[in-house]
Amino acid sequence: MAGTKAHAADAPRVRRNREDEVLLAAIDVFHRKGYATASIQDVADSVGVLKGSLYHYIDTKEDLLARIFAESDEQSHTIMQEIAALEITAVERLRTFARTWSLWYLENVERSSLYFNEWRHLTGERLERIMDQRHRYELYVTDLIDAVVREGEADPDLNSRYAAFFVLSAINVLPSWYKRGGPDAPEHIAEVWADMIVGMVCHSEGRRKPRSGGGRSGT
Amino acid sequence: MAGTKAHAADAPRVRRNREDEVLLAAIDVFHRKGYATASIQDVADSVGVLKGSLYHYIDTKEDLLARIFAESDEQSHTIMQEIAALEITAVERLRTFARTWSLWYLENVERSSLYFNEWRHLTGERLERIMDQRHRYELYVTDLIDAVVREGEADPDLNSRYAAFFVLSAINVLPSWYKRGGPDAPEHIAEVWADMIVGMVCHSEGRRKPRSGGGRSGT
DNA sequence: TTGCCTACCAAACGATTGTCTGGTAGGGTT
């Protein structure tokens, strides 16, 4: 209960684990200046430490970026599992996917902006892993939309691959528009976004059924 | 007819104006490596010139980026005027906007990718001009969607600002997905994209009318 | 022929970069 490292728990309460502090500072700095433009110096300044000292916690600058991404990957994996566990219609699954995901992006603007804008700066195996992850997302959404079509809730002529791109685009760009402290709560925006996405997929030429009352419906 | 500079016309026909050559090389290099990561050296290598020699054509590295953007701005301004000149329904205007714009992005992937990914690296007045332009686009699309609502082709409860974001997102992200030489022609993709966008805006709760036969319809 | 202008080379500049090395203060363990 006192944390994994016993002696670290005695440090002043206000200071979290220094390693986390470095990660958080890096997220902020990389988000504001861009990974390539931001320097290790900037991150060190933000933490309040000489730049050389950072190498006590990280191996390289790219390693710092990769670690941020790893955290994001972890959290997104959790979200995906939660959605997968729900027993609901394909349409409702799509809606849940859109809403949950939009909300997460809105609540983690910096992290998700980094994920979309700076992934090019990874190299080798780490780059491949990111691109794999991205590809799996596309497939997941494509399958989801195919399922919606199979349920008869969308136009059978809908190109599910394109539709998936469209849906992902709309969600992914959220963090680049959103400014914190706007008039609308993130929850509200996420709801609207989910509506638009489901509407876009399901609008098919007059074939739409009324929205099933929130519960599940038989296939 | 021999070009603006008489003596330049005698240069080997295969070599275009060197200034254009520099711009094209910069577009390619900045697109591949990112503005911050790419060096003036890289651009010079691509042109086949020492890096110092580039400063015969440009003032600074940022100036080079800004000049690329200026070209893009010019072309987009032309497109906007062409669309504005058409006398068509708001829905068809939206569709035309989406189709034309999508197509332009698909045919100018490098240029438009730069426009979306590297605009942060401009400073001062040039940055402000870009952000102004961006803002004007949002307003234009918002107004367009309001017009669609006023025509009764979309749900009156539709939040036109959000819908505009959504539409712009979907279009803007196109160049980051598209790979040249894929199975589908850019024209086809643009058509599909326009359909999805119009569908998303117009799907409003069963109020949709059949698509007006391509011509104009009275208000 | 003389002179100018364009287009480029060759070489250097100061600044900044990511990273490494060696040292050390201080708390914890033995």
Next chain:
DNA sequence: AACCCTACCAGACAATCGTTTGGTAGGCAA
């Protein structure tokens, strides 16, 4: 008291960066 380990400092490292300067080959005009 002796030792070790973590967390950091101080300072240097080579490399790379954008940019500048001075020079020059060659075509064009007078």
